[in-house]
Amino acid sequence: MEPTGGQRIADRWMSEPVEVMHHIQQAGVLSVGPTTGVLEECDDTGILLSITDPQRGSVEHRYFPWSSVITLAASVG
Secondary structure, three states: OOOOOOOOHHHHOOOOEEEEEEEEEEOOEEEEEEEEEEEEEEOOOEEEEEEEEOOOOEEEEEEEEHHHEEEEEEOOO
């Protein structure tokens, strides 16, 4: 359900640091883990984060479909 104000909450966090708690499947085991990054895109299918690897200095873009997202929170630092 869309909010009556027209803008989704996740859209308000565009270009801001966020933490995504999401499902992770490795070796046939489903678990939950966090990923922190900058919210680049948000649509009806999911969200796109840019994640900086401080050791390599590289930026990776990672897509999370809404079906894998448990929570999305604005990072406070």
